[in-house]
Amino acid sequence: MTHVTPQEPGVVERGRVRTGTRPPHPRDGGPANGTPPRPRPRRRGGATPWLYLAPALVVVGGLLVYPVYQLGLISFFEYTQAQVSGGEPTTFQGLGNYAELFGDPQFWQVLLATVVFAAACVVSTLAVGCALAVLLTRVRAVPRLALMLAALGAWATPAITGSTVWLFLFDPDFGPVNRVLGLGEYSWTYGRFSAFFLVLLQVVWCSFPFVMVTVYAGIRAVPAEVLEAAQLDGASQWRIWRSVLAPMLRPILVVVTIQSVIWDFKVFTQIYVMTGGGGIAGQNLVLNVYAYQKAFASSQYSLGSAIGVVMLLILLAVTLVYLRLLRRQGEEL
Amino acid sequence: MNTRKPSVRFLGATTVAAATLIVSACAPQTSDNSSSDKDEKTxxxxxxxxxxxxxxxxxxxxxxxxxxxxxxxxxxxxxxxxxxxxxxxxxxxxxxxxxxxxxxxxxxxxxxxxxxxxxxxxxxxxxxxxxxxxxxxxxxxxxxxxxxxxxxxxxxxxxxVRALYYRTDVFDELGLDVPKTMGDLATAARKIRAARPELYGIAVGGAYTYGAMPFVWANGGELATGKGGSYASAIDSPEAQKGIKAYTSLFSDDNCPAAKCAGMGGNDTVTAFAAGKAGMAIGGDFSYAAVEAGKVKGKYKVVPLPGTSEGSVAPAFAxxxxxxxxxxxxxxxxxxxxxxxxxxxxxxxxxxxxxxxxxxxxxxxxxxxxxxxxxxxxxxxxxxxxxFVPASPAWAQIDSSLVLPTMFQEVISGKKDVAAASADAAKKMNDAFGSAG
The missing domain is CATH 3.40.190.10 (Periplasmic binding protein-like II)
Structure with a gap:
């Protein structure tokens, strides 16, 4: 390990390299304000880079662009099972599917529930994940290993299995949780908020390990000297996190946040399994389950596609706005 | 900050390309499913x-x-x-x-x-x-x-078809008669729950459409009226509403608590009965094997589900x-x-x-x-x-988008009253009839 002092931008760079957001390149120092220098522009041969990129682009095009294109295309047609199997002709609807979707009050209700629920999940996941990552750095090897193994176990558990187990834990008749808490036969899935809360617990449980492991790796890359200096200055644990770790881990936090937003906005299995396909009278529907009901349960593929396109646009917008905000603050990814 | 320019330009290019593709696109794939004109004999x-x-x-x-x-x-x-x-x-x-x-x-x-x-x-x-x-x-x-x-x-x-399963031992113990009308059924259910609080009087489910429909039919209600291509929902008629009220009133703490029963489907109610957790349940001939294999073997009988008047049978779903x-x-x-x-x-x-x-x-x-x-x-x-359900392609859509379970659950959970919930359900059904024919 080379000796580095905290003032050098290379410190920040190391954390960054690990996130994989940009390839490492040799550097010869840069401005000392923590912002890494821009890479030197490389303008060698117009076609060559594209040639190297071509295989990746073909794969991305085939696996990403084409399905998205089909999704968009289908959303402009009347496309149900009858059309797919040739029982009726396919007709162009223009924005008809979107008009139907936006005219449906249930859609807006579901959208709102999805946004609020996803936000709650993201915040909880990040809080739990970061807290445990810090904890990991503070405990001895054995408890650390135990925590790691527990987290990896949660991570490796398939969503359906995890959801079923959580549902059982909170079962009004046989669940141990109600017995321990003395709640009697309280049904968690009956009330709208308690059902969402139960699902939130499960979502956090199965997605915090990703945050924890990633952030933990980031913290390990922060040189001990920096933390030591902060401690010598008498900073509290919270203060160290807020003023030292969080800024240095920013790129990592950005990645896990975006990942969590996308992940939690698209949550399907947990809701589908734990609330029995959307809860009592559909009170726990989120967009993905709603789209599934439209597209597959009732074979209205075109309407389902329209929901898919709307979701895609929302996620794209959220991600872009988020990245932009970060850029505004003078940080580069 | 000019590092972000290329990405924006690239994004723009992609968008334009995608838009061009969509505009110039042909229709999505369909299969050619015409009937075959061949008639091979081997x-x-x-x-x-x-x-x-x-x-x-x-x-x-x-x-x-x-x-x-x-x-x-x-x-x-x-x-x-x-x-x-x-x-x-x-x-x-x-x-x-x-x-x-x-x-x-x-x-x-x-x-x-x-x-x-x-x-x-x-x-x-x-x-x-x-x-x-x-x-x-x-x-x-x-x-x-x-x-x-x-x-x-x-x-x-x-x-x-479905009929009424009841526990002979519980009925004997409490001195109850086999219910002869739907009113009797509700009374007997409450008596069972009162005397044996660990049992549901009659196990009912908010998502158990075909267990609920006999209540609507027995009260003179219909799912929909009309024939062939033009059905109209009748689930919000006064008769149907009476049936919905009769069924949903069974979801109360003195029979089958809403918090537990609102989410149950047909299988859940039969499972509860077979496990000895209910005095009565509405089950099918196809549930017979499951009940026989349960704890209640030898302690139950089956009778047709009674209708509103004595001696009548509530119409069952075929x-x-x-x-x-x-x-x-x-x-x-x-x-x-x-x-x-x-x-x-x-x-x-x-x-x-x-x-x-x-x-x-x-x-x-x-x-x-x-x-x-x-x-x-x-x-x-x-x-x-x-x-029978309306012989309309819309039925599959109504069924799979859970229109009726949603209606029952809205009433059971107190989100809407019977009139409002059935009116909403009728609207959704009519939309489906309208679009699917």
Missing amino acids: GTLRVWLFQEVGNKPKEKVVDSVVAAFEKQNKGTRVAVEYIPVETRAQRVKAAFNDPKSAPDVMEFGNTDTAGYVKDGGLLDVTRDFGDWSEAKDTDPTARQSVTVDGKVYGSPFYVG GGNNIGVLKSTSRRTLAVALMQQLASKKTQSSMFEAMGFLPTFADVRGQAAAKKPYVKPFVQTLAAGTK
Whole structure:
């Protein structure tokens, strides 16, 4: 390990390299304000880079662009099972599917529930994940290993299995949780908020390990000297996190946040399994389950596609706005 | 900050490219599922039947039918495949989408008939059915379940109806009489719950549409009125609302607490009864094996679900399965012949012996009831008159988008009153009838 002092931008760079957001390149120092220098522009041969990129682009095009294109295309047609199997002709609807979707009050209700629920999940996941990552750095090897193994176990558990187990834990008749808490036969899935809360617990449980492991790796890359200096200055644990770790881990936090937003906005299995396909009278529907009901349960593929396109646009917008905000603050990814 | 420019430019280019693609696009893929004009007299016939819980006896009956059929038709082979009920929707859709991998003959749920016809998957066998000597004994409800717009698309395979299961030991202990009206039923349920708080009086489920509908029908309500292409929902009529009220009033702490029962479906209520957690339940003839295997074996009886007045029977939903021929078959004559043999009186009679499936022929069913007394209440229920869902392709959509469970659950959980919930449900049903015909 080379000796580095905290003032050098290379410190920040190391954390960054690990996130994989940009390839490492040799550097010869840069401005000392923590912002890494821009890479030197490389303008060698117009076609060559594209040639190297071509295989990746073909794969991305085939696996990403084409399905998205089909999704968009289908959303402009009347496309149900009858059309797919040739029982009726396919007709162009223009924005008809979107008009139907936006005219449906249930859609807006579901959208709102999805946004609020996803936000709650993201915040909880990040809080739990970061807290445990810090904890990991503070405990001895054995408890650390135990925590790691527990987290990896949660991570490796398939969503359906995890959801079923959580549902059982909170079962009004046989669940141990109600017995321990003395709640009697309280049904968690009956009330709208308690059902969402139960699902939130499960979502956090199965997605915090990703945050924890990633952030933990980031913290390990922060040189001990920096933390030591902060401690010598008498900073509290919270203060160290807020003023030292969080800024240095920013790129990592950005990645896990975006990942969590996308992940939690698209949550399907947990809701589908734990609330029995959307809860009592559909009170726990989120967009993905709603789209599934439209597209597959009732074979209205075109309407389902329209929901898919709307979701895609929302996620794209959220991600872009988020990245932009970060850029505004003078940080580069 | 000029590092971000290329990405924006790239994004712009992609957007433009995508937009161009969409504008110049042709329609999404559809399959060419026209009926085949070939009618080969030899070769392999592919058959899809449902995989039941404990499928062996069914296979045995089918095997003997197939052996006889192959003997009659030289050069013909029959390949039978048992498909899981849970994934049937995907399998059938796939079969309609790709005629090459589709079967020639298949079993399907009778509520799916109209939807499959609209999807263009089923062959019109009106003439063959009319020419078939056994068909005249098919009971009218079963016949209705294969009929769409006056044309016949298959042959009924078996019927399933629900009746009232009750615990004889609990009734004796509390000195209760078997309920004779729906009012009695509710009173008895509350008495059971009061005396034995660990039991549900009658196990009911907010997602148990076919257990709830008899209450609506008994009160004179209907799911929808109309015929053929033009149905209109009637779920918000005063009679239907009375039935909804009667059913949803059973979801209370003095019978089946809403917090637990609102989310239950039909299987959950039968499971609760079989596990000895309910005094009564509405279960089908097809639930008999499950209840027999439960804790309550020997401690229960079945009677037809009582109607509103003494001595009447609440109309039950006539569920069941049919066997049809796919439009894409290239062996029409053989496939229709096989369909008839699979759904014949003889097969249905052995199928009843093997699986307990109630025959769709009135005379065969009579013989069955004489042999196995447990069938009697179900046969009585059928004889008293049954109801069927609207023979409209919209039904599949109404069913799968949970319109009725949502309505019941809205009332049960107190989110809406009966009038508002049924009006919403009626609107959703009418939208579906309007768009799907």
